[in-house]
Amino acid sequence: MITRYERMIASRYLLPGRGEGFIFLVASISLIAVALGVAALIAVMSVMNGFRAELFDRILGLNGHAVIQGYGGQLADWAPLSTEVRKLPGVTKATPLIEQPLMASFDGRVQGILLRGMTIPDLMATKVITSNVKHGTLAGLVPGSNTVAIGARLAEALGAQVGDSISVISPDGQVTPFGAVPRIIAYRIVAIFEVGIYDYDKAFVVMPMANAQTLLRMGDSVGMIEVVTNDPDKVDAILAPIKGRVARSGVIASWRDTNASLFEALVVEKTVMFWVLSIIILVAVFNILSSLIMLVRAKTRDIAILRTMGATRIALMRIFMTVGTLIGGLGILLGLALGFSLLAWRADIVAGVSAVTGAQLWDPSVRFLTELPSKTDPAQVVGIVVLTLLMSFLATLFPAWKAASTDPVTVLRYE
Incomplete structure (x- = not known):
């Protein structure tokens, strides 16, 4: 433990003495550099965490943890299969869906869309959509009424609003002597939603399941079964018992299969950013080292006097280690x-x-999300603080050892 007089001397050395303004300036720069490094690490790590969490929640909130996709885009025996899936331990929900890329037009504008057909109870249970309705109401989605809900970015691209009718174009139309004629049906917009992922908001058109089956001429079939589990990381093991059963009619694709490259890229980027930004702290630590070396040289006479007054080498080491650690600690608090x-x-x-x-720093079309997210991990913050304190402490060892090695006889010989 550091004693009272050691604390007093360390506090005196933190303030500039006569002719020590340059040393104080270097120490101040060190403190600011530590603060900037800590602040940058916390901000960047929190944004990266928030980016991954938002993407994970929104993507999986719309697509589930896995999908059972039928061969040829159709599952004819979906009802008994979904019942079997729901009975599996760990499965919380199995939702029949229809998803089909089509075209939509309004007022001369044409956009590619991703048509999604859902039963009304399943749609109302999808919080990512129901909690993000910006205009209109989902209550207007009634089977057989030719009504749809569309994404906010798609509405902007088409110039459509609630109450307007858009034309959905399906290439699977009637065959005539002159070739296939696309199937075009008008649907009235009853709601506009914004889930926060640009690609989805730019493409999604949601309608009741029965309407999608009629449009795509699927009869009672669906396109896939969306599966939600209680542990996304164990989805493959949870669905393993039905792989043989599914193989006869479709395939199973988990969230890792469809989004693996995206989430792996985020992990790599997060790791690289952490080590790159840690260089700022490393530079600050070298500044602490240099300022302490200059302080030891400036206080050589004082150190010799303290030694002659009975101060031990260990006490002198503690004094200078305290000075350097305090600079790092104050920088951490400011950071x-x-x-x-x-x-x-x-x-x-x-x-x-x-x-x-x-310049548009946050372009939703590039960043996927419409807003800059943030999620602070307390464990990461503690790790950053501990790492910075440890590096600051290590930077004090050499100057403290040099101070403790001062020979008072040599220094005071000609005083």
Whole structure:
């Protein structure tokens, strides 16, 4: 433990003495560098965590943890199969779906869409859609009424609003002597939703299951069964018992199969960003090292006097180790405050920088999400603090050892 007089001397050495302004400047730069490194790490790691969590929740909220896709895009025996799937331990939901890429037009504009047919109870249970309705109401989706709900970005691209009728174009139409004629049916928009993922908001058109079956001439068949489990990481093991049963009519694709490259890229990017930003802290630690070396040289006479007054080598080491660790600790506190402030005002900061530079820093068409997300992991914050403290402490060892090695006889010989 550090004694009272050692704390007093360490606190005196933190403030500049006569002719020590440059040393104080270097120490201040070290403190600010530590703060910037900690703030950058906390902000970037939180944004990366939030990005992954938002993508995971929204993508899996729409697509489930796995899908059982029928051969040729149709599952004729979906009802008994979905019953078997629901009985599997670990399965919480098995939802029949129809998904088909088609075209939609309105007022001369044409866009590619992803048609999704769902039963009304299943649609109302999909919180990603029901909790993000921006205009209109999903209550207007009634089987047989030719009504749809569409994504917000698709509505913008088509220039359509609630109450307008869009034409959905299916290539599977009637065959005439002159060739196949596309099937075109008008549907009235009753709701516009925004789930927050640009690609989905730009393409999704949701309608009742019966309407989708009629449009695509599927009879009583569905396209797939969406499966939700209580543990996404164990989805393959949970669905393993029905692989043989499914193989006769379709295939099983888990979220890893469909989004593996995206989530693996996020993990790699997060790891690389952590180590790259850690270089800022490493530079700050070298500044602490250099400032302590200069402080030891400047205090050589004081160190010799302390030695002659009875101060031990260990006491001198503790004094300079305390000085360096305090610089790192103060930098960490400042960095925590700065990092959490950046996260709290991240949307305003992005908007302000975009307005000043004229560049769109957060383009939803590139970033998938419409807003900059954030999710702070307390364990990561503790790890960043511990890492920075440890590096600051290690930087004090050499200067402290040099101070403790000072020979008072040599220093005071000509005093």
